[in-house]
Amino acid sequence: MEWKTQFTPEEVAELLERGVGFGVLDVRNEEEFRRWRLEGPNTPQTLHIPYFEALEDEEAFVSRVEAELGRGPILAICAKGGSSDWIAQEILRPRGFQVANMIGGMEAWGSSYRIRLLPESKQDTVRIWQLDRFGRGCLHYVVASEGEAILIDPPRHIERVLELLSREGLQIRAILDTHAHADHISGGPALAERTGAPYYLHPYDGIHPIDVLPAQIPFAFLQEGMRFSVGSAALDVLHIPGHTLGNTAFLLQGQKRYLFTGDSLFIQSVARPDLGGRGEAWAPLHFRSLRRLLHLPADTIVLPGHYASAAREQRADGLFAAPLGELLRSNPDLALQEEEAFVSYILAHLPEFPPQYVDIKRVNAGLLRLDEEGLNELELGKNVCALSGAYTTS
Amino acid sequence: MGEIVVARELDVRGLQCPMPLVNAHRAIKQIAVGEVLKVLATDRGSLLDFKGWAETDDSVELLQQEEYTDEQGRRVYVHYLRRVEP
Numbered sequence: 001m002e003w004k005t006q007f008t009p010e011e012v013a014e015l016l017e018r019g020v021g022f023g024v025l026d027v028r029n030e031e032e033f034r035r036w037r038l039e040g041p042n043t044p045q046t047l048h049i050p051y052f053e054a055l056e057d058e059e060a061f062v063s064r065v066e067a068e069l070g071r072g073p074i075l076a077i078c079a080k081g082g083s084s085d086w087i088a089q090e091i092l093r094p095r096g097f098q099v100a101n102m103i104g105g106m107e108a109w110g111s112s113y114r115i116r117l118l119p120e121s122k123q124d125t126v127r128i129w130q131l132d133r134f135g136r137g138c139l140h141y142v143v144a145s146e147g148e149a150i151l152i153d154p155p156r157h158i159e160r161v162l163e164l165l166s167r168e169g170l171q172i173r174a175i176l177d178t179h180a181h182a183d184h185i186s187g188g189p190a191l192a193e194r195t196g197a198p199y200y201l202h203p204y205d206g207i208h209p210i211d212v213l214p215a216q217i218p219f220a221f222l223q224e225g226m227r228f229s230v231g232s233a234a235l236d237v238l239h240i241p242g243h244t245l246g247n248t249a250f251l252l253q254g255q256k257r258y259l260f261t262g263d264s265l266f267i268q269s270v271a272r273p274d275l276g277g278r279g280e281a282w283a284p285l286h287f288r289s290l291r292r293l294l295h296l297p298a299d300t301i302v303l304p305g306h307y308a309s310a311a312r313e314q315r316a317d318g319l320f321a322a323p324l325g326e327l328l329r330s331n332p333d334l335a336l337q338e339e340e341a342f343v344s345y346i347l348a349h350l351p352e353f354p355p356q357y358v359d360i361k362r363v364n365a366g367l368l369r370l371d372e373e374g375l376n377e378l379e380l381g382k383n384v385c386a387l388s389g390a391y392t393t394s
Numbered sequence: 395m396g397e398i399v400v401a402r403e404l405d406v407r408g409l410q411c412p413m414p415l416v417n418a419h420r421a422i423k424q425i426a427v428g429e430v431l432k433v434l435a436t437d438r439g440s441l442l443d444f445k446g447w448a449e450t451d452d453s454v455e456l457l458q459q460e461e462y463t464d465e466q467g468r469r470v471y472v473h474y475l476r477r478v479e480p
């Protein structure tokens with residue numbers, strides 16, 4: 001294929017999905033590189049050399065690139081797209097390297113989406129779009145029937161959601177967050193303000209768990225047993241405390257049955273119970289909530305809020321979805337069927353607590369206000385909402 | 395830390411990465427060994443980049459980094475770099 005001089009993050013994600021071969025030259029500083037990197041269903045060979053090393057000794061820089069990645073095709077990336085573009089233009093392309101820059105760098109990589117219609121829902125009375133924020137492993141949903149839509153866990157980049165709604169001619173009935181997110185900033189309150197549709201959150205999650213302060217955003221109370229209608233379909237609310245105290249899942253009854261699990265059950269893992277600072281108290285609740293979900297019919301299609309590894313969790317058609325019955329067999333974190341064993345396993349396998357998660361919850365609760373740059377910085381990196389299972393091998 | 399005597403000041407406010415560092419790299423070659431270059435940048439990424447640069451380039455020592463808000467309301471990141479004998 002023709003190697004361009006610039007690719008958007010969406011184009012890069014598509015190249016990775018198609019398995020197009022190229023090497024990655026990451027020119028960020030050490031600290032940023034260690035924090036996270038470009039990954040995908042086919043993660044390419046990556047060479048890391050900070051751009052400032054090219055200033056010191058251009059020829060040594062060029063030889064290392066050639067030795068590791070050849071003369072191309074190479075994708076150069078950095079934090080915001082400026083330094084990698086400079087390296088491509090000033091250093092590598094003049095020497096005949098086939099090198100492209102990723103526009104906007106890792107910041108844009110973490111704020112880009114691929115939107116896919118769930119094929120199972122094509123023949124149904126209800127259609128479901130999965131918005132895949134691939135750089136961070138966050139999943140968001142639009143559920144639509146007869147011109148009406150319900151948004152589930154909408155992301156901060158609300159324009160992407162509004163574009164989809166206007167393209168499909170959909171009116172928002174309700175905006176739901178499965179829980180108060182710790183890893184990313186919710187688009188719920190902003191969408192409610194923009195469109196006038198009500199924003200729902202479980203009241204237990206309207207209190208910041210660390211600060212123990214009430215949220216300063218308007219929201220309507222989400223509760224067990226509530227039913228939302230959307231066109232000819234209905235969405236039932238299940239209160240499943242564990243990851244948070246006000247954690248919920250939504251069961252959608254179309255011709256098929258779909259379960260939006262948010263941060264409870266993932267394809268290859270389960271959610272961690274400690275991000276509210278009370279892992280020991282919440283892990284048993286989490287166990288009982290998961291058991292409750294697992295008693296739903298085996299053909300229920302699970303649509304999770306996150307993934308950790310696209311290579312291991314993504315289907316061939318690009319979607320992150322699986323029938324509940326299959327997860328019972330294949331999800332390693334569901335193997336322990338006794339509460340005590342599950343709780344001690346989960347508490348012994350907690351990944352590191354990302355310090356910025358406390359502030360992200362503050363932003364989501366309206367207790368902290370930041371400008372765009374501050375929000376971008378808080379959201380850098382992949383989500384770490386799952387238990388270790390999906391992480392140990394990736 | 396006592397008062398730092400600055401031999402040269404480089405104002406790269408408003409410039410995006412990589413230009414603050416590219417210009418600083420050029421400027422530090424123009425001062426004598428032992429002298430200090432002060433760089434004013436508005437690119438927040440410069441904090442980690444200048445730190446990384448000083449770690450990999452043994453002719454540069456990063457003495458100090460500080461922040462303030464300038465008269466135009468921009469957040470400014472200040473870097474003090476000493477040219478040293480490699």
